[in-house]
Structures are given as C-alpha cells and as structure tokens.
Amino acid sequence: MNLDTSIVSLGLPTMIKSFKTTFASAQWFVLVYLLVLTASITTAGRLGDLVGKRKLYLAGIAIFTIASLFCGEADSATLFILFRGLQGLGAALILALSMAIATEMTPKNRLGRVMGVLSTITALGIASGPTIGGLLLSAFGWQSMFLVNIPFGIIAFGLGYKYVSSSTSKKTIAIDWAGIILLAITLSAYCIAMTMIEKRGVNNPYTLTLLMGSIIGLFAFIQLEKRKKHPLINIAIFKNKLISKNLIATVLVYTVIITTVILPPFYLSKGANYSLVQVGLIMSFGPLLTVALSIYAGKIADKYGAKNVMFYAVIAIAIGCFCMSTITPTANIAGYLWRIGIIALGLNFFKTPNNTVVMEIAQADQRGLLSSFLSLSRILGQITGTTVMGVIFAVLSGVSNISQINSSRQSITYGFDKVFLINAFIALLSALLIYPKSVKQNV
Numbered sequence: 001m002n003l004d005t006s007i008v009s010l011g012l013p014t015m016i017k018s019f020k021t022t023f024a025s026a027q028w029f030v031l032v033y034l035l036v037l038t039a040s041i042t043t044a045g046r047l048g049d050l051v052g053k054r055k056l057y058l059a060g061i062a063i064f065t066i067a068s069l070f071c072g073e074a075d076s077a078t079l080f081i082l083f084r085g086l087q088g089l090g091a092a093l094i095l096a097l098s099m100a101i102a103t104e105m106t107p108k109n110r111l112g113r114v115m116g117v118l119s120t121i122t123a124l125g126i127a128s129g130p131t132i133g134g135l136l137l138s139a140f141g142w143q144s145m146f147l148v149n150i151p152f153g154i155i156a157f158g159l160g161y162k163y164v165s166s167s168t169s170k171k172t173i174a175i176d177w178a179g180i181i182l183l184a185i186t187l188s189a190y191c192i193a194m195t196m197i198e199k200r201g202v203n204n205p206y207t208l209t210l211l212m213g214s215i216i217g218l219f220a221f222i223q224l225e226k227r228k229k230h231p232l233i234n235i236a237i238f239k240n241k242l243i244s245k246n247l248i249a250t251v252l253v254y255t256v257i258i259t260t261v262i263l264p265p266f267y268l269s270k271g272a273n274y275s276l277v278q279v280g281l282i283m284s285f286g287p288l289l290t291v292a293l294s295i296y297a298g299k300i301a302d303k304y305g306a307k308n309v310m311f312y313a314v315i316a317i318a319i320g321c322f323c324m325s326t327i328t329p330t331a332n333i334a335g336y337l338w339r340i341g342i343i344a345l346g347l348n349f350f351k352t353p354n355n356t357v358v359m360e361i362a363q364a365d366q367r368g369l370l371s372s373f374l375s376l377s378r379i380l381g382q383i384t385g386t387t388v389m390g391v392i393f394a395v396l397s398g399v400s401n402i403s404q405i406n407s408s409r410q411s412i413t414y415g416f417d418k419v420f421l422i423n424a425f426i427a428l429l430s431a432l433l434i435y436p437k438s439v440k441q442n443v
Contacts, residue, residue, distance in 0.1 A: 014142045028081050031195060036088030037095070038379050039184040039193050045096035045372025046232050048176070053097045053104070053368055060093025065153025072146040077106060092162050096372035099359055101164055104367065124235055127339040179225055179232035186217030190380075194387040202391075237366065245433045246358055247377045250312070252430040254381025256317060256423040257347055259389045260286060260340060263416060266393075268336070271412040272329045286344035293345070299353040306353035306360075309434045313353070314434065316346030318427035325421040329409050346427075393419045 016026045048056045066087035074080035136144040193210035200207055225231040238244045261283075268279045301309045320342030327339060358370050397415030 014137060015080075018142065019077040024304045025077050025081075025171075028192045029077075029084055031192075032081050033087045033088040033091070034379075034383070035191050036085045038376070038383070039187045040092040041088055041096045041248045041376050041379070042183060042187075042369070042372045044092045045100065045179045045233065045368040045370070047175070048093075048097045048368030048372075049366060053101050054160075057097045057101060057164060058157060058160050060088070060090045060097070061153055061157045061198070063087075064090030064094060065150055065157065066090075068146045068149035068153065072143040085383075086137035093243050095375040097368055098371070099355055099374065100371035102359075116381060129242075131382040154235050161310055165422075175234040176225075176228055176230060179228065180222065182221045183232065186214050186221055187376075189217060190214035191383055196381045197387045202239060213417060215253060223248070233369065234366075235336050237369075240257060240361075242361065243370070243373075247331065247373055248376065248378040249430040249433045250354060251384070252382040252426050252433075253314060253317065253347070253350055254378045255385035255389070256426050256430075257343075258319065258385035259419060259423055260343055262386055262390060263393055263419060267412060267416040268338065271409050271416060272331075272336075274333075276334075281315060282333060282336060286347075289341060289344045290348045294352060296354070300349070301353040301356055305436075306356040307434065309351040310350055310357065310431050311434055311436055312432040313349035314427055317343055317350065318346075318424045318431065319422045320346055321424035321427055323426065325417045327413070329413055389419055389423070392422065 005310045016022070019026075043057065044060070064087055067090055070083040071080060071087065074083055136148060181219050191211045193207050193214060196204060196207045196210065204370070206442065222235055224236050225233055264283060265279055268274045268282060274282065297309070310392045320339060324339045324344060327336060355374060358374055359367065395415075396411075396418050
C-alpha cells in the first residue's frame with residue numbers, strides 16, 4: 001500500500017494520454033484516494049474495536065487488492081476514479097487497524113521495537129516507490145503499477161489470515177451512522193478546501209465555504225457525539241492530555257515533514273541546478289536513512305522512554321530545519337544531505353516513539369480508534385503542509401503557482417530558506433507540547 005501511494009503520481013502524464021482526459025480530471029486519480037482515506041479512516045478504526053479488528057483488517061487487504069486489479073483493467077477515467085476510491089477504502093481499513101493489531105499481539109516491553117519494524121516497512125515502501133514505479137511504467141505501462149499490488153495483496157491476506165488474531169467487543173453496540181456520515185463530510189470538506197487553496201487562493205468563495213463548512217461540521221460532530229449513548233468517538237478521550245497533545249504534535253510534525261518532500265525537487269532542480277537523475281538520488285537519502293534506523297528507534301524508545309526520545313527527536317527536526325534555512329545554491333550535495341539527514345534522523349526517532357506512547361496507554365476497546373487517530377493526524381498534517389507551505393513558498397519565491405516555478409535562483413532559494421525557518425518554529429511548538437515534564441502528571 002505504501003508502495004502504491006508513492007508511485008501513482010509518476011504515471012499521471014501517461015494515464016492522461018491513455019484515457020484521453022484532462023489534467024484536471026487526472027488530479028482526481030490522486031485526490032479521490034486521499035478523500036476516501038481521510039474520510040473513512042477514523043470510522044474504520046472504531047468499527048474494528050466493535051466488530052473485530054482481524055475481520056476488518058483482512059477485508060481491507062481484500063478490498064485494496066481487488067480494487068488494484070480493477071484500476072489496472074479500467075478503460076475510462078470515470079471507472080478509474082471509482083476504483084481509486086475503492087482503493088482508498090481498503091487503505092483506510094489497513095492503516096486504521098495495523099498498529100492496533102500489533103499492540104494486541106505484542107508484550108508491552110517490546111512494543112517500541114514492533115512499532116520500529118512497522119515504521120521500517122512504511123519507509124521502505126516510500127523510498128522504493130519512485131524507483132520501482134519508474135521501472136514498471138517504462139517496461140510494462142501504467143497498468144502494471146496497480147497490477148503489481150495483486151501478488152503482494154494475496155500474500156498479505158494469507159499471512160494475516162494465518163497469524164493475525166484480535167479481540168472483539170463482547171457487547172452489542174449500535175453503530176453511530178449519523179456520526180460516521182457527519183465526520184466523513186467534515187473531513188472531506190477540509191481536504192477539498194486545502195486542495196483548492198493552492199489553485200484558487202484562500203479568498204475564493206468556494207474555498208471559504210468549504211473551510212467554514214468543515215469548522216461548522218466539526219462543532220456539530222462534537223455536540224452530536226456528546227449526546228450519543230454509543231458515540232462513534234467518545235469525546236472524553238481527548239481529556240487525556242498525553243493523547244491529545246501527541247496527536248496535535250503529530251499534525252504539526254507532519255506539516256513540517258511533508259515540506260521536505262514537496263519543496264526540495266524545486267529547489268534542487270531550479271535553485272541548485274541539479275539534473276533530474278541527481279535530484280532523484282538526493283531525494284532518496286532521507287527515506288533510506290529512516291529505513292536503516294527505524295528498528296533502532298524502537299529499541300531506544302523501549303530503553304530510555306518513548307516520551308523522552310520523542311521530545312529530543314522533535315528538537316532535532318527543529319535544528320535540521322534551521323540549518324536547512326541557511327542553505328544556498330553554492331552548497332554542494334553534501335551540504336544538502338547533512339541538513340536533510342538531521343531532519344530525517346529526528347523524524348525517525350519521533351514517529352516510532354509517538355506511536356508507542358499513544359498505543360501503550362490505549363484500552364482494549366479503543367486501540368482501533370487511537371490507531372486510526374494516529375494515521376489521520378499524519379494525513380491531516382501532510383494535507384495542511386502541502387497546501388500552506390506550498391503557498392508560502394510560491395508567494396515568497398514570487399510565483400503564482402508552485403507547479404509553475406520560473407523565478408530566479410535567488411528568489412527560489414529565498415522562499416525555500418524562509419519556509420524552513422517557519423518549519424523550525426513549528427517544530428519547536430510541537431516540542432513544547434510533548435515536553436516530558438508537561439505531561440508527566442497524566443501518565
């Protein structure tokens with residue numbers, strides 16, 4: 001699934017030509033997946049707590065695999081968009097429940113190591129995606145980027161069916177359909193609004209309407225859940241400061257981290273004048289570093305305490321962002337790599353302990369929900385960071401659209417540096433939220 005997420009965008013130009021469609025329509029190839037994933041992931045986690053995590057997890061693998069087959073066989077843009085939405089649903093079930101199932105099957109003193117393994121697998125998929133996607137696209141066509149999921153899906157389903165076990169709530173609880181629908185609409189409105197900001201601006205009436213709708217929807221959802229006997233989400237869970245602060249910190253950290261993915265290609269190619277091949281190799285350094293160190297992050301979290309490790313990791317991200325804000329086109333490749341290396345190191349030692357902190361205090365009937373919250377907070381951070389930081393970079397670089405950068409090297413460098421200076425302050429704010437002593441009384 002992580003492999004699929006990171007390679008789809010590579011095939012967009014080829015798919016536009018194959019389907020004889022427009023770029024505007026092709027954007028929905030990515031957007032519909034993200035919309036369904038965002039809108040349904042929390043519901044997927046909560047339903048896993050109620051009807052059984054194993055059952056829904058295996059259903060998610062099956063849905064994702066079948067949808068991949070349909071995507072590869074689609075002969076029109078409309079059908080492809082429909083099947084990509086189905087993929088998003090399968091991905092929501094998998095992402096929402098994977099950490100919850102791992103928590104149930106792992107002794108508490110080894111939970112950090114297991115979370116480290118999960119982080120390694122995720123990072124490996126992200127790091128290898130562009131390379132594998134490029135090879136498949138050039139050798140077998142865009143369809144192969146989806147059909148390749150089928151053997152992996154079959155293997156994953158077989159392993160899950162044999163080895164995965166999970167507890168199920170023994171109580172029969174009515175499903176909060178009103179809460180499910182309202183939350184889905186609210187999250188979808190926010191996701192679409194963030195997408196529209198970059199293209200139409202924050203002052204666009206449609207953008208403002210969607211943003212206002214998402215705020216009203218969130219307020220209405222909270223009020224609804226407070227009145228429900230069996231709510232989709234027990235709002236009281238956020239009174240636990242350890243949980244709420246860590247989830248907010250996750251949104252902030254991933255708002256920063258997505259910037260290291262979307263902006264460096266523009267800076268490295270337009271500002272530092274590296275070739276596309278060089279940019280691709282440089283961009284693979286961070287994910288590969290994460291792959292190499294994720295398991296160690298889990299071990300260190302188990303040994304020294306997840307909250308302590310996480311705090312210093314965010315400080316490292318802030319330092320790395322500050323250092324990145326000083327880069328100039330005269331810096332060589334090594335000058336970029338050591339800066340991004342500090343940020344990648346910080347991310348590696350943040351995400352594994354962060355997962356551990358939240359999941360180790362989760363009650364049995366809340367593990368699916370909290371697992372989905374962790375995934376949702378990462379997604380919301382990435383959506384927000386892509387839009388907000390992209391717009392700031394475009395404005396500071398003197399361009400109207402981030403995808404059409406033609407400014408001078410100096411302008412691009414200026415915008416790039418200032419965005420990372422902002423990122424440094426965001427990371428410091430996140431560090432204040434998770435400062436160990438500030439949550440000690442709530443542990």
